[in-house]
Amino acid sequence: MTQFKPNREVVVVGVGLHPFGRFRGKDLATLAREAVVEALKDCGVRWRDIPVAYFGHVYYHGMSVGETALGSLGLTGIPIVNVENACSSGSTAFWQAYWGITSGVYDLALAFGAEKVPGGPVTVTAADSPERYIGGDHMMAGYALRMRRYMEETGAPASALAQISVKARQNAALNPYAHRKETYTVEDVLSSRPIADPLTLFQCCPTSEGSAAAVLCAREVLGSYGLDESRAIKVVAAALTSGNYNGRGSDHSAFSPYRTEPAALAAYEMSGLGPEDVDLVQVHDAATIGELQQIESLQLTPKGEAWRATVEGRTALTGDIPVNTDGGLLAMGHPFGATGIRMVHETVTQLRGEAGARQVNNPRVGVAQCSGAGDVTTVQIFAR
Amino acid sequence: MNDPDGASGTLLGMRCLKCGVCVFGDAIFCQACSSDELEAVDLSSSGVLFSYTIVRVPPDGWPGPVPYVLGEVELPEGPHVLAEVIGMEHADLQIGKEVRLALEPVQSGETGPTLMVYKWAPSAIPTASRQEG
Numbered sequence: 332m333t334q335f336k337p338n339r340e341v342v343v344v345g346v347g348l349h350p351f352g353r354f355r356g357k358d359l360a361t362l363a364r365e366a367v368v369e370a371l372k373d374c375g376v377r378w379r380d381i382p383v384a385y386f387g388h389v390y391y392h393g394m395s396v397g398e399t400a401l402g403s404l405g406l407t408g409i410p411i412v413n414v415e416n417a418c419s420s421g422s423t424a425f426w427q428a429y430w431g432i433t434s435g436v437y438d439l440a441l442a443f444g445a446e447k448v449p450g451g452p453v454t455v456t457a458a459d460s461p462e463r464y465i466g467g468d469h470m471m472a473g474y475a476l477r478m479r480r481y482m483e484e485t486g487a488p489a490s491a492l493a494q495i496s497v498k499a500r501q502n503a504a505l506n507p508y509a510h511r512k513e514t515y516t517v518e519d520v521l522s523s524r525p526i527a528d529p530l531t532l533f534q535c536c537p538t539s540e541g542s543a544a545a546v547l548c549a550r551e552v553l554g555s556y557g558l559d560e561s562r563a564i565k566v567v568a569a570a571l572t573s574g575n576y577n578g579r580g581s582d583h584s585a586f587s588p589y590r591t592e593p594a595a596l597a598a599y600e601m602s603g604l605g606p607e608d609v610d611l612v613q614v615h616d617a618a619t620i621g622e623l624q625q626i627e628s629l630q631l632t633p634k635g636e637a638w639r640a641t642v643e644g645r646t647a648l649t650g651d652i653p654v655n656t657d658g659g660l661l662a663m664g665h666p667f668g669a670t671g672i673r674m675v676h677e678t679v680t681q682l683r684g685e686a687g688a689r690q691v692n693n694p695r696v697g698v699a700q701c702s703g704a705g706d707v708t709t710v711q712i713f714a715r
Numbered sequence: 716m717n718d719p720d721g722a723s724g725t726l727l728g729m730r731c732l733k734c735g736v737c738v739f740g741d742a743i744f745c746q747a748c749s750s751d752e753l754e755a756v757d758l759s760s761s762g763v764l765f766s767y768t769i770v771r772v773p774p775d776g777w778p779g780p781v782p783y784v785l786g787e788v789e790l791p792e793g794p795h796v797l798a799e800v801i802g803m804e805h806a807d808l809q810i811g812k813e814v815r816l817a818l819e820p821v822q823s824g825e826t827g828p829t830l831m832v833y834k835w836a837p838s839a840i841p842t843a844s845r846q847e848g
Contacts, residue, residue, distance in 0.1 A: 584787050
């Protein structure tokens with residue numbers, strides 16, 4: 332599948348993050364702006380030099396929240412695009428920023444995202460959809476269907492899936508931005524409140540609030556903006572796909588567990604890299620089972636064997652394929668619009684060698700993968 | 716619906732005349748090949764549990780009892796249909812188990828009309844004597 336013809340080399344020069352958690356007194360635009368200010372400070376790009384911005388968010392907080400958030404920095408009249416693409420809204424905003432630059436239209440671009448997700452089970456359909464009274468629209472129930480099927484097909488024990496949550500919290504304990512930093516054991520995870528069997532509460536990501544931002548630039552103009560090339564991280568692939576399950580399944584069905592694979596293959600082709608080149612990975616672990624199926628879709632382990640890699644410690648910070656090094660959705664929390672760019676933030680921070688206590692040993696290539704309803708999948712590959 | 720009371724019925728699907736892929740419910744174009752040459756088909760009233768979960772924290776808008784069992788059922792024609800599984804003890808749930816279609820009245824939303832909704836029930840027990848599980 333060749334759908335990408337990148338032209339100019341694009342780098343991420345600045346990243347910013349607002350802590351994930353609950354911030355009742357802060358509206359969405361304020362939350363979003365704070366991450367943008369951090370990203371601009373991180374690279375020294377002046378707000379008035381940003382020629383285009385893409386803002387990922389899902390829940391409705393009035394129209395044109397992106398314009399409200401950025402207008403407070405000064406009205407510059409630039410195009411600002413509000414992006415809704417389910418849980419991949421932030422990573423889709425990043426994808427658009429990337430293509431805006433590599434196509435030659437812009438030299439710089441801002442991608443940012445924010446969300447204030449309400450508590451309780453996440454649904455996909457409109458409130459009056461038949462799916463609500465049929466009982467099939469329940470994001471975690473969908474993951475539970477996948478988990479049950481995966482365990483049946485692979486023989487993965489419940490403890491292997493619980494270990495994913497344990498690892499997430501261990502990583503998050505080293506990350507001041509995480510929503511949930513307390514560590515726990517496999518037994519704690521398995522005995523937490525059941526949500527949709529076999530998923531327990533501690534195997535489901537918290538619904539959260541937070542924001543993230545990234546400033547992208549064409550490498551050839553770094554000098555003219557006085558930007559630090561040594562902290563610039565190359566974007567070597569940015570792929571986006573939507574669902575293709577032949578109409579036999581649905582967003583929430585266990586049918587077709589490797590829906591991330593087309594985006595993964597497209598990104599590998601675009602980058603000229605393969606799974607063997609990858610040093611660390613951020614994947615969409617909205618529930619524990621998600622992490623396993625994303626790892627396998629990215630071909631980092633054979634299909635049906637990611638749970639073994641988890642049990643063997645290979646996906647831990649000290650393993651050979653560290654996964655969700657900042658705590659992932661399971662411990663960072665999941666503010667939809669921010670999550671995809673939070674993954675970019677972590678990947679860039681790790682590739683720069685600036686991740687502090689959770690720094691992976693000398694990584695050169697990192698992958699960020701995000702999934703959303705409609706089977707919206709993004710895979711981005713970064714290199715230094 | 717197959718009778719005036721709406722107590723029994725058949726799931727309808729659409730089959731592509733070009734590539735043969737069959738989907739649950741209405742379709743204008745084939746989801747696999749985009750052909751517009753489709754025919755309406757009656758789907759089988761029995762299928763097997765592809766996966767299931769016991770939902771203990773229901774989503775907004777769920778009008779039924781809690782917990783409830785959500786089953787993903789694979790029909791012989793191919794489609795996977797998600798719906799509540801009724802009349803089955805949790806201990807009897809098993810991937811691969813055969814289930815059959817059942818229709819039950821459900822209140823649609825807080826003020827909506829009562830509608831007949833498709834569910835999955837054990838294939839061994841006839842509709843009339845079904846016990847709630």
